[in-house]
Amino acid sequence: MNAEIIAVGSELLTPFRMDTNSLYLTEQLNQLGVEVVFKSVVGDDLRNLVAAAQHALFRSEVVIFSGGLGPTEDDLTREAVAEALGVSLRRDAEMLTHIEQRFAARGWKMSPNNAKQADVLEGATALANANGTAPGQWISGKFDGRERILILLPGPPHELKALFEAECRERLRAKLPPAFIATRVLKVAMLGESHVDARVAPIYKSFADVQTTILAGAGEIQLHFKSRAQTGEAAQARVDAAADAVEEELDDAVFSRNGESLEQILGYWLQMRNTTVAVAESCTGGLLGERITSVSGSSRYFKGGAIVYSNELKTELAGVPADMIERHGAVSREVAAALAEGIRYRCEATLGVGVTGVAGPTGGTPEKPVGLVFHALASDSGTEVIERKFPGDRKRIRLFASTMAMDMVRKKLM
Amino acid sequence: MNAEIIAVGSELLTPFRMDTNSLYLTEQLNQLGVEVVFKSVVGDDLRNLVAAAQHALFRSEVVIFSGGLGPTEDDLTREAVAEALGVSLRRDAEMLTHIEQRFAARGWKMSPNNAKQADVLEGATALANANGTAPGQWISGKFDGRERILILLPGPPHELKALFEAECRERLRAKLPPAFIATRVLKVAMLGESHVDARVAPIYKSFADVQTTILAGAGEIQLHFKSRAQTGEAAQARVDAAADAVEEELDDAVFSRNGESLEQILGYWLQMRNTTVAVAESCTGGLLGERITSVSGSSRYFKGGAIVYSNELKTELAGVPADMIERHGAVSREVAAALAEGIRYRCEATLGVGVTGVAGPTGGTPEKPVGLVFHALASDSGTEVIERKFPGDRKRIRLFASTMAMDMVRKKLM
Numbered sequence: 140m141n142a143e144i145i146a147v148g149s150e151l152l153t154p155f156r157m158d159t160n161s162l163y164l165t166e167q168l169n170q171l172g173v174e175v176v177f178k179s180v181v182g183d184d185l186r187n188l189v190a191a192a193q194h195a196l197f198r199s200e201v202v203i204f205s206g207g208l209g210p211t212e213d214d215l216t217r218e219a220v221a222e223a224l225g226v227s228l229r230r231d232a233e234m235l236t237h238i239e240q241r242f243a244a245r246g247w248k249m250s251p252n253n254a255k256q257a258d259v260l261e262g263a264t265a266l267a268n269a270n271g272t273a274p275g276q277w278i279s280g281k282f283d284g285r286e287r288i289l290i291l292l293p294g295p296p297h298e299l300k301a302l303f304e305a306e307c308r309e310r311l312r313a314k315l316p317p318a319f320i321a322t323r324v325l326k327v328a329m330l331g332e333s334h335v336d337a338r339v340a341p342i343y344k345s346f347a348d349v350q351t352t353i354l355a356g357a358g359e360i361q362l363h364f365k366s367r368a369q370t371g372e373a374a375q376a377r378v379d380a381a382a383d384a385v386e387e388e389l390d391d392a393v394f395s396r397n398g399e400s401l402e403q404i405l406g407y408w409l410q411m412r413n414t415t416v417a418v419a420e421s422c423t424g425g426l427l428g429e430r431i432t433s434v435s436g437s438s439r440y441f442k443g444g445a446i447v448y449s450n451e452l453k454t455e456l457a458g459v460p461a462d463m464i465e466r467h468g469a470v471s472r473e474v475a476a477a478l479a480e481g482i483r484y485r486c487e488a489t490l491g492v493g494v495t496g497v498a499g500p501t502g503g504t505p506e507k508p509v510g511l512v513f514h515a516l517a518s519d520s521g522t523e524v525i526e527r528k529f530p531g532d533r534k535r536i537r538l539f540a541s542t543m544a545m546d547m548v549r550k551k552l553m
Numbered sequence: 554m555n556a557e558i559i560a561v562g563s564e565l566l567t568p569f570r571m572d573t574n575s576l577y578l579t580e581q582l583n584q585l586g587v588e589v590v591f592k593s594v595v596g597d598d599l600r601n602l603v604a605a606a607q608h609a610l611f612r613s614e615v616v617i618f619s620g621g622l623g624p625t626e627d628d629l630t631r632e633a634v635a636e637a638l639g640v641s642l643r644r645d646a647e648m649l650t651h652i653e654q655r656f657a658a659r660g661w662k663m664s665p666n667n668a669k670q671a672d673v674l675e676g677a678t679a680l681a682n683a684n685g686t687a688p689g690q691w692i693s694g695k696f697d698g699r700e701r702i703l704i705l706l707p708g709p710p711h712e713l714k715a716l717f718e719a720e721c722r723e724r725l726r727a728k729l730p731p732a733f734i735a736t737r738v739l740k741v742a743m744l745g746e747s748h749v750d751a752r753v754a755p756i757y758k759s760f761a762d763v764q765t766t767i768l769a770g771a772g773e774i775q776l777h778f779k780s781r782a783q784t785g786e787a788a789q790a791r792v793d794a795a796a797d798a799v800e801e802e803l804d805d806a807v808f809s810r811n812g813e814s815l816e817q818i819l820g821y822w823l824q825m826r827n828t829t830v831a832v833a834e835s836c837t838g839g840l841l842g843e844r845i846t847s848v849s850g851s852s853r854y855f856k857g858g859a860i861v862y863s864n865e866l867k868t869e870l871a872g873v874p875a876d877m878i879e880r881h882g883a884v885s886r887e888v889a890a891a892l893a894e895g896i897r898y899r900c901e902a903t904l905g906v907g908v909t910g911v912a913g914p915t916g917g918t919p920e921k922p923v924g925l926v927f928h929a930l931a932s933d934s935g936t937e938v939i940e941r942k943f944p945g946d947r948k949r950i951r952l953f954a955s956t957m958a959m960d961m962v963r964k965k966l967m
Contacts, residue, residue: 152579152588153766154576154579154580154583162568165566165568166568175566176601177595178594179592180592180593181591182591187590187591190612191591194608198601418839418860420839424839424842424847424851425838426839427839428834428838428839429838430839431839432860433948435912435915435947438862438863442866443870444860445860446839446857449856451856455900499849534847537843
């Protein structure tokens, strides 16, 4: 079955805003075995909306609108779809009460323009919105002789998601032939995309009934596996077979076997090993600490650390000897090691991490070019330093460096 | 004049990828006075692409395709547009040579499938691509009696941008009535969107020839002003009048008068005042340092600081008395102030910033709920503390807290 998603709103046709609801909806539809074949964005214009609805109903079996269900004159999705279907709108008493109650609960009186949010397409089911005033709508049946499902959802992402989950997913599943789709995501750190693909393409291509997608970010490659079968177990067995074969090839470069983030996996290993970590960051400026603490509960294994942007602070907060900085330069193997060792001692952590480098775009020299970063990991078994020259701009270099540092800790613990 | 943008590629119909080229193209078109009225995404399917091209040519004066110009069987934009226009494709000898030369320059032999990238629509101008093999195409004229401009651009963003700038912008400008568009962006920190809009809507609405858009993020509101006139000066004068009137109302809440980021503005003021800053971060975990150091050259005014996730480190690195933490709790007005003062002293900075709070989702109590954050700024004139209760999830609370802290420093200096 094929679906089409139409995002409504003139703000989505500016340079500043994007429709992100369609990513969520695509994931949900794919899991039900429905493919998305068109996505579009239409402004708050009745004529354009009617045309878009007509085209969509002509060519796609499932049509989902997001947005344009609010109370203002610009909110025209209801009217446009009614015109495209050739049906009228009826004011739904139950939904009107729901909207009035939402206002009353906040001690406000509902202004009259809000009543139009209770207008429902003739033949449609109104879907109560637990997080906002505008209800969703579901209508299915034959239009111009074609069997169609049409869903209207509110634009705010948290309303759309809750409403889809509560009211649409099972309704859709009931309309579809039983299909079980299983997915797996492997994540790999600090290898290049072409290198990874060259190694694993022969493997995943041998699994004909598994669809594999490779996505690359700064320092991270994701391998998405998807398969459809008659039973959930069969679908899962297929993706597991492909993912396991790929994982065997990539070995310990795979940090995540089920889509977890590197930050989560790092926390998992630190807790597993009953270990704590502290960081001394120069070029990353706090990014490494920020990423580690993005995980709730990270205070159990993250002690803290120092942002040592100036040479004096490398000495003052992380105990790096001033003459070492003088002799080797702040961006050096020696200073990285001293940062890791010093912050480990200072913070009484099991592991200490030091990062120093040239994030650019200025500050590079022939010997120490932009992108050069030293990453050090100190433990009771000694200190390891990895030197890398990263490509890209300041943001990308800092992202690479923080990923490299976290991955060193992960490999130490696993 | 109205435009429509069609992004081509099945990968853009997965949950993992978005079309971002259309944001760039929209900005460029708007600056030429062209409004974007539809955006769509179509997969690598000939029938769907032909239908999309036909609809677009019927309803929009400028139609831009991005993607689907590569060498593989999946790259079908050329063929689809040819079919929609009812014209044939000719192999362009000059473009073929260009493609062969790109391969030769890398010491590779061109494989035969690459030749199809030199196929150009009958009547179109091929636009040489300096950053890739696939040329762009430009065709204008009457289709079904309607005057239309059709542009094909390669999908990779850096190729698309370079090609649009080098080959399309002036060609489009020559087709348009002379229009000069000026824009201004004001940014406001730490005020609510509805509060800002209530104060400034009566003002910007009085400038009938200026289009104003309000965008809200965590702790930041952007006001975009746009105006079109017969001369650049007239357009600029209009947006300046509206922006200045709005700025007068919002006063020092406006941190940016021309679109600069808070991080850039903070760096500007710190350098203007010949001042340095150091940070002691608890709940933000490094985010504040990371944001300040996201600006190249920030080592001139940012000394560094401490990430003090544990109570011991608040004492060890920032000199907060242990009994103060015991007495008031780590999340308290007193500890925030002591963090700011301690780190200022320790780092020998002009200004010290301390942040402590409950980022959640766990760790909240009735007295100290999730979202409660204390922000302190210490200077030689004393220490100021601001207490806030932020809404949202962990990420949003940390973003709010870091913005609040930076904005305190800005206000202190301006």
